[in-house]
Amino acid sequence: xxxxxxxxxxxxxxxxxxxxxxxxxxxxxxxxxxxxxxxxxxxxxxxxxxxxxxxxxxxxxxxxxxxxxxxxxxxxxxxxxxxxxxxxxxxxxxxxxxxxxxxxxxxxxxxxxxxxxxxxxxxxxxxxxxxxxxxxxxxxxxxxxxxxxxxxxxxxxxxxxxxxxxxxxxxxxxxxxxxxxxxxxxxxxxxxxxxxxxxxxxxxxxxxxxxxxxxxxxxxxxxxxxxxxxxxxxxxxxxxxxxxxxxxxxxxxxxxxxxxxxxxxxxxxxxxxxxxxxxxxxxxxxxxxxxxxxxxxxxxxxxxxxxxxxxxxxxxxxxxxxxxxxxxxxxxxxxxxxxxxxxxxxxxxxxxxxxxxxxxxxxxxxxxxxxxxxxxxxxxxxxxxxxxxxxxxxxxxxxxxxxxxxxxxxxxxxxxxxxxxxxxxxxxxxxxxxxxxxxxxxxxxxxxxxxxxxxx
Amino acid sequence: xxxxxxxxxxxxxxxxxxxxxxxxxxxxxxxxxxxxxxxxxxxxxxxxxxxxxxxxxxxxxxxxxxxxxxxxxxxxxxxxxxxxxxxxxxxxxxxxxxxxxxxxxxxxxxxxxxxxxxxxxxxxxxxxxxxxxxxxxxxxxxxxxxxxxxxxxxxxxxxxxxxxxxxxxxxxxxxxxxxxxxxxxxxxxxxxxxxxxxxxxxxxxxxxxxxxxxxxxxxxxxxxxxxxxxxxxxxxxxxxxxxxxxxxxxxxxxxxxxxxxxxxxxxxxxxxxxxxxxxxxxxxxxxxxxxxxxxxxxxxxxxxxxxxxxxxxxxxxxxxxxxxxxxxxxxxxxxxxxxxxxxxxxxxxxxxxxxxxxxxxxxxxxxxxxxxxxxxxxxxxxxxxxxxxxxxxxxxxxxxxxxxxxxxxxxxxxxxxxxxxxxxxxxxxxxxxxxxxxxxxxxxxxxxxxxxxxxxxxxxxxxxxxxxxxx
Numbered sequence: 001x002x003x004x005x006x007x008x009x010x011x012x013x014x015x016x017x018x019x020x021x022x023x024x025x026x027x028x029x030x031x032x033x034x035x036x037x038x039x040x041x042x043x044x045x046x047x048x049x050x051x052x053x054x055x056x057x058x059x060x061x062x063x064x065x066x067x068x069x070x071x072x073x074x075x076x077x078x079x080x081x082x083x084x085x086x087x088x089x090x091x092x093x094x095x096x097x098x099x100x101x102x103x104x105x106x107x108x109x110x111x112x113x114x115x116x117x118x119x120x121x122x123x124x125x126x127x128x129x130x131x132x133x134x135x136x137x138x139x140x141x142x143x144x145x146x147x148x149x150x151x152x153x154x155x156x157x158x159x160x161x162x163x164x165x166x167x168x169x170x171x172x173x174x175x176x177x178x179x180x181x182x183x184x185x186x187x188x189x190x191x192x193x194x195x196x197x198x199x200x201x202x203x204x205x206x207x208x209x210x211x212x213x214x215x216x217x218x219x220x221x222x223x224x225x226x227x228x229x230x231x232x233x234x235x236x237x238x239x240x241x242x243x244x245x246x247x248x249x250x251x252x253x254x255x256x257x258x259x260x261x262x263x264x265x266x267x268x269x270x271x272x273x274x275x276x277x278x279x280x281x282x283x284x285x286x287x288x289x290x291x292x293x294x295x296x297x298x299x300x301x302x303x304x305x306x307x308x309x310x311x312x313x314x315x316x317x318x319x320x321x322x323x324x325x326x327x328x329x330x331x332x333x334x335x336x337x338x339x340x341x342x343x344x345x346x347x348x349x350x351x352x353x354x355x356x357x358x359x360x361x362x363x364x365x366x367x368x369x370x371x372x373x374x375x376x377x378x379x380x381x382x383x384x385x386x387x388x389x390x391x392x393x394x395x396x397x398x399x400x401x402x403x404x405x406x407x408x409x410x411x412x413x414x415x416x417x418x419x420x421x422x423x424x425x426x427x428x429x430x431x432x433x434x435x436x437x438x439x440x441x442x443x444x445x446x447x448x449x450x451x452x453x454x455x456x
Numbered sequence: 457x458x459x460x461x462x463x464x465x466x467x468x469x470x471x472x473x474x475x476x477x478x479x480x481x482x483x484x485x486x487x488x489x490x491x492x493x494x495x496x497x498x499x500x501x502x503x504x505x506x507x508x509x510x511x512x513x514x515x516x517x518x519x520x521x522x523x524x525x526x527x528x529x530x531x532x533x534x535x536x537x538x539x540x541x542x543x544x545x546x547x548x549x550x551x552x553x554x555x556x557x558x559x560x561x562x563x564x565x566x567x568x569x570x571x572x573x574x575x576x577x578x579x580x581x582x583x584x585x586x587x588x589x590x591x592x593x594x595x596x597x598x599x600x601x602x603x604x605x606x607x608x609x610x611x612x613x614x615x616x617x618x619x620x621x622x623x624x625x626x627x628x629x630x631x632x633x634x635x636x637x638x639x640x641x642x643x644x645x646x647x648x649x650x651x652x653x654x655x656x657x658x659x660x661x662x663x664x665x666x667x668x669x670x671x672x673x674x675x676x677x678x679x680x681x682x683x684x685x686x687x688x689x690x691x692x693x694x695x696x697x698x699x700x701x702x703x704x705x706x707x708x709x710x711x712x713x714x715x716x717x718x719x720x721x722x723x724x725x726x727x728x729x730x731x732x733x734x735x736x737x738x739x740x741x742x743x744x745x746x747x748x749x750x751x752x753x754x755x756x757x758x759x760x761x762x763x764x765x766x767x768x769x770x771x772x773x774x775x776x777x778x779x780x781x782x783x784x785x786x787x788x789x790x791x792x793x794x795x796x797x798x799x800x801x802x803x804x805x806x807x808x809x810x811x812x813x814x815x816x817x818x819x820x821x822x823x824x825x826x827x828x829x830x831x832x833x834x835x836x837x838x839x840x841x842x843x844x845x846x847x848x849x850x851x852x853x854x855x856x857x858x859x860x861x862x863x864x865x866x867x868x869x870x871x872x873x874x875x876x877x878x879x880x881x882x883x884x885x886x887x888x889x890x891x892x893x894x895x896x897x898x899x900x901x902x903x904x905x906x907x908x909x910x911x912x913x914x915x916x917x918x919x920x921x922x923x924x925x926x927x
Contacts, residue, residue, distance in 0.1 A: 005761060005778055046510045047843045048485030084475045088771065091762045093478055096829040098836020100761075117836050122479035130475060149774025149799075156729040157777045157797045163622040221485070233473050265727060266622045268615065299555035309552065312608065315615045337615045368560045375562025375581050381511045382844040 002072045002154070002186040004079065004103040024377060024407040026390055029224045030398075033232060035240040036212025040394050040404045041227040042219040044384050050220030051385030052124045053113040054132075055395040057215075058208035060188070061107040061181035061326060062246060069151065069188015070196055072105040074204055076147040078112065079103070083134035087143070090127055097123055104387060105186055108325040109399060113392065115385030118221035125218075125234040132214070133238035135205055141198050148193055155187050163266045164440050171274045174258045174436045175329060180249045182327060210241025215398050219384040219391035252276055252327060254434035259452035263443045268315065270335040271342040271450055272438040273349065277330045277429050280323035280400050286413035287425045288321035288330055293369035294361045294422060295319045295352065296332065300368065302352050303334070311348065313340045325400070330429060341448045342439050357431035360423030373414045377407065484836050487869065492852055492862045493685045497693060499701050500673030504862075505688045506680040506852055508845055512582035514681035515845035516589075518596060519857055522574040522669035525642040525707050525787075530656070533649020535569040537613065537657045538665045542567045542576065544605035546594040551605055554595065563588040567595070571643055572787045573857055574669075579846060582682045586691060593695035599666065606659045614654050621921050624725055624732045624898045625797065631923030632734035632896045635721050636791055638713050643790060650922060671702030676856040681845040709788040712738040715892035718914040723921060724901040730776075731803040731899030732795075735810055737892050739792035742785040742858050748871045749879040750783055750887065755830040756880065757781050757817050758794055762829070764813045765794060773809065775802045783887070787858070792887060800900055804907030807897075811890060811913065818884045821877045835869040896923070 028042045060071045079101075081087035094101055099116030114124040159165035169185040176183040216235065218227045254276060278285045296303045296319035307314035319332040334345045383389040397406035439449030494504045524535040543565065544551040558565040563580040565588075576596055580588040620626045630646045637644025649657070677696070679688045715737050740746065751759075758765040758781025769779040776796040784790030794814060798806040842848040855864050895914065897904070908916060918926050 047839055048488075049840045049843060084477075088762070088767070092829060095760055095762050095833040097481065098484065098832055098838075098840075100837065100840075115840060117484045117839060119482045119484045120836075123481060126475070126479050134475070146771070146774050150770055150777060153730070153770075153775065153797070153799055154777040156799060160729040161624055161797065163619070237473070267618050268622075298559055300552060300559050305552060308612070309608070312611060315612060315619065335619075337611070338618060364560070368556065371562040372559050375513075375564075378511060378562075378581055379513055379579065379844075379846075382513065382846075384843070385840070 001104050001106050004076060024381065024411060026381075026394065026405045026407055028394060028404050029228070030404060031228065033211065033236055035236070035238055036210070037235050037238075038215045038398065039228070039231045040215065040217040040398060041222070041224045042217070042384070042390060042394060043222065043224060044219060044390065045221050048118045048221045049115060049385065050118045050121050050124070050218065050222050051113060051115045051389060051391040052121070052128060053111060053217045053219070053391040053395050054128060055215045055399055056110045056209060057213045057244065057246075057399065058110055059106050059108040060184065060186040062208065063181065063184075065178070066192055067196060067200060068184040068192040069186070070192070070200060070204065071110060072186050072188065073148060073151050073193060073196055074201060075103045075105045075110050076151055077139065077143060077201060078131050078135070080143040080147060081138050082131040083137050085127060085130050090131075093123060094120075094127065099124065102387070106324070107182055107186060111392065111395065113385060113387070121218070121222055121227075122230060125230050129234035129238065132209060132211065132235065135209070136202055139198065139201050139205070144196065144198055144201055148196065151187075152190060152193055155190065155193070159187060164264060164270055166262065166264065167270070167272055167438060167440050170260060170262050171272055171331070171436055171438050174260055174438070175254070175274055175276065176252055180252055181247050182324070207242065208244060211235060211238050212240050213244050215395050217391045217395045219394065249326060254436070257434050257452070258436045259450065260436070261439045261441060261446055261449040263446065264440050266440060266442055268336050268338060269342050269439060269441040269445070269448045270333060271346055272436075272440070273332040274436045274438070275330045275430055275433050277321060277328040278323060279325065279328050282323065282328070284425055284429070285321065285323045285328060287417045287421045288323075288328070288429065289373070290366060290369045290414065290417045291356070291422050291425050292319040292321050292330065293372065294356065294365045297369060297372065302356070303349065306348050306352060307334060307345060313337055314345055342441070342450045346437070346450045353426060353430050356423060357427035360419045363419055366417060366419050366422060370414055370417070374411060377411045485839065487839050487865065489842055489865055492855065494862065495685065495689055497672065497697060499697065499699055501692070501696055501699065502676040502856065503688060503692050504676060504678045504852070504856055505683065505685040506678070506848055507684060508680060508848060509682050512682045513845055514580055514582055514585050514679060514683050515849045516578040516592065516677065516679050517849055517853055518576045518592070518675060518677045519853060520574045520670060521572070521674040521704065522665070523569050523572045524645070524647050525571055525709050526665065526669055527642060527645065529640070529645075530653070531649070531661060532645035532653050533613070533647070533657060534661055534665050535574060536647050537609070537649070538662050539567040539569040539574045539576070540609055541601050541606065541662050542595045542599045544609060545600040545602045547598040547600070549594060554591065557591055558588075561588050561591070563591070565591065565595070570647070571790070585683070589691055589695055596670065597696070597699055601659055601662050601666070603659050606657070606662065610654060610657050613648065613657070617648060617651060617654060620648070624728060624730070627723060627725070627921050628732040628734050628896060628898045631721070631723055631898070631919060631921065632736070632793065632894070633791055634923030635894050635896055635919065636737055640710065641712055642709060643712070643786070643788070646922070668702065669704050671704050672696065672699045673701045674704050678849055678853055678856060680849040680852065712789060715889065718891055718893045718895065720895045720897065720908055720914050720916045721919045721923070722901055722905065722908070722916055723896065723898040723919050723923070725898050726900055726902065728898070728900045729800060730797045731800055731897050731904055732797045733803075733806065733810070734793050734795050734896040735814070735893050736791050736793035737889060737894060738789050739783045740785070740887055741787060741789045743787075746883045746886070747785070749875045749883040751834055752827070752830050752872060752875045753817070753880045753883050754781055754783055755834055756822055756826060757813065760830070760833055764817070765796070765810070768809050768813055769796055769798070769806060773802075773805070775799060775806045775809070800903050803897065803899060803904040804911055807895065807908065807911060807913065814888060814890050818881065818888060822880050824877065827877050827880065831872050831875065834872050838865070838868065
């Protein structure tokens with residue numbers, strides 16, 4: 001995920017899955033305006049704030065070759081003013097009303113939120129509707145160039161100037177063929193960002209930034225009745241756009257293990273394993289999250305215990321299932337301590353994966369993961385706004401499963417997972433499957449990489 | 457609020473919409489906060505409770521005067537190491553038992569130290585609160601600090617210190633205070649320690665630090681969430697009631713060094729795609745009577761998206777993904793710092809813009825609209841800070857640590873509103889001194905040095921990755 005502005009707390013949360021205890025309910029109303037805009041409203045009067053969160057059904061997966069990074073660059077341009085909102089005023093008006101905002105882009109979708117005191121709702125909707133309906137006349141080459149510069153600096157700050165920051169794009173291009181839209185990272189390449197033209201921006205807007213390709217969620221201290229009227233008032237006259245067709249590539253299978261080495265300005269090497277798994281909300285998606293927790297979720301996990309605690313050859317381990325619209329992948333990273341080659345770590349990773357595949361996790365390990373997820377679901381209910389708050393979650397569920405209040409059913413997916421499921425999943429998706437193995441090593445030290453087995 | 461919006465709709469008519477100007481807004485909602493209620497246990501432990509019952513979770517923080525200001529000068533890193541070691545064995549539990557049990561309870565248990573205080577915190581579903589408090593009290597009251605765990609964590613920290621050097625922003629975060637304060641002042645020493653001090657992190661030193669500073673009479677326990685004061689008192693007394701007072705000596709933080717004339721400190725990172733910039737000097741303490749004026753000043757300068765530094769360096773020039781500033785308000789004067797990561801080729805241009813903004817905020821009165829926007833942003837954003845238990849705990853914790861009145865936030869907005877443009881200019885002139893800036897830049901020396909020299913904004917001095925004089 002790539003954000004308009006950096007939000008350090010969030011970056012840490014990305015590797016955590018969500019949580020709750022009692023039955024989770026987020027009551028909502030939903031309706032669709034004649035122009036096709038779906039609106040979801042949730043009342044929560046506990047604190048006098050309201051959050052507006054729009055999901056546009058477009059992401060880097062809709063980009064074409066030679067224009068990678070475009071969906072995210074466009075996200076930045078959405079803040080540069082529209083016909084009735086001069087450049088710079090979007091943020092100024094919102095801040096003067098006590099509000100905050102941000103946007104984010106993934107492979108699959110782009111979203112924008114504003115959080116503010118409840119009285120600012122008309123302002124938030126005025127701002128958001130103006131850029132949905134009246135952006136094109138205001139797009140200029142200067143604005144595009146300026147945000148191109150900001151985004152190129154985002155790429156430098158978050159990827160190029162950060163240790164291991166280029167691992168992700170090196171995994172993706174080996175996990176997916178060039179014809180698949182997950183072949184490149186959301187941030188895109190420097191060359192492609194430089195190539196984007198004004199005409200690209202206009203076409204992209206006309207194709208994807210339409211009411212019929214978006215979901216608007218309003219959550220917080222507002223009545224459903226007022227929210228409905230305001231949504232109609234500000235968004236009702238925006239014309240429907242063309243029907244959007246999105247890529248539907250065939251499933252990807254790796255024909256064999258792929259080994260690669262990247263030299264980076266780091267002192268401790270790190271190995272990345274990546275497997276194809278399941279899409280978001282597909283069968284086994286939740287089980288893969290549980291497996292990730294058993295293997296590397298915190299200090300009580302199997303790989304932390306073996307590699308960091310007992311053998312003391314690694315400084316940290318990370319594992320996660322990343323289910324998206326078109327595909328899913330499971331990643332497992334281990335960072336070596338000084339003096340240890342990655343092959344040594346990788347042997348232990350393989351052993352531990354094999355153990356889960358052969359004997360399964362214990363019941364306690366699965367329950368521990370379930371309790372952790374349940375607690376995370378619960379804490380997420382505390383907030384309406386920002387990334388991961390209730391407004392964002394309602395939009396997320398509406399997008400992926402078509403039911404905004406899917407909180408309890410989502411949690412139920414985790415609570416149903418058994419040790420036998422995790423064993424089968426470890427066997428089918430990891431132990432018996434091909435993967436990309438990327439070694440990131442200090443410059444001039446390729447001998448620290450995991451070596452590919454010699455072909456017979 | 458709902459009635460107000462509806463009235464507005466009727467006035468404007470539901471048919472057409474006037475897009476030509478922003479809608480007129482109803483008055484903002486008033487800030488209504490749950491009260492903080494406190495009681496003190498016989499052993500001196502202060503218990504504070506804020507009831508928020510909307511979601512069955514509780515957020516707990518135990519805040520102790522056991523921060524890095526207590527580190528011996530030759531052993532930086534001891535306070536943070538001791539906080540880490542709490543979780544590596546306690547009572548009958550091993551390090552792995554503690555991690556396993558916390559996860560099994562769905563509890564997030566953490567322990568860490570900053571400069572002024574150490575914090576042990578717990579966030580847990582209500583129905584597991586009692587069991588989680590058992591774990592928390594074991595970790596705080598009965599840590600065993602096994603030799604094998606001390607060795608393990610020390611070696612892990614050694615690796616982390618190596619990894620930190622690969623990350624330019626972390627290098628800057630260690631080097632900047634080292635340069636501003638020097639090693640004689642605790643705020644100038646790295647929280648995590650350094651390569652030589654890590655060797656001295658022994659069981660004896662940890663045990664002694666713990667015995668001195670993990671004491672109820674220099675601690676406060678804040679519980680925010682689905683819990684009442686009576687319930688909290690019972691739960692806490694049962695677990696922390698027998699915790700023995702200690703004679704923790706007060707720690708006198710010495711005076712910061714006299715600021716020196718503006719100097720550029722260059723830390724070489726060959727091949728860096730960006731230069732990480734930190735510009736500033738010693739700032740005021742949290743107790744400054746100018747606190748509210750400083751909040752407004754910093755919001756205008758570098759504390760929000762539309763602040764001057766971000767507007768200039770990001771939105772006007774595109775040199776960076778984000779620029780900002782902050783006053784790190786601590787018990788003694790923490791640093792004032794303006795910062796950004798900028799594209800290597802524009803390092804000199806970015807410095808020109810930084811200095812321009814940092815001088816302008818002193819030289820010119822802030823226009824009324826800009827002042828008003830900043831005050832509104834601070835005040836109207838306040839309710840959102842208290843939406844979650846963790847968010848509310850973060851704000852309320854300050855009251856306990858800095859000895860502020862418990863109804864502090866009820867007068868907050870009025871005191872922000874009272875700040876004038878003249879106040880902002882006065883505190884800018886008093887607390888921001890461009891002639892005394894330490895300018896720390898972590899970047900590719902070969903690419904940026906000539907441009908920086910040509911600016912003639914001060915001598916260029918070279919430092920290592922710790923901010924220390926090169927051999």
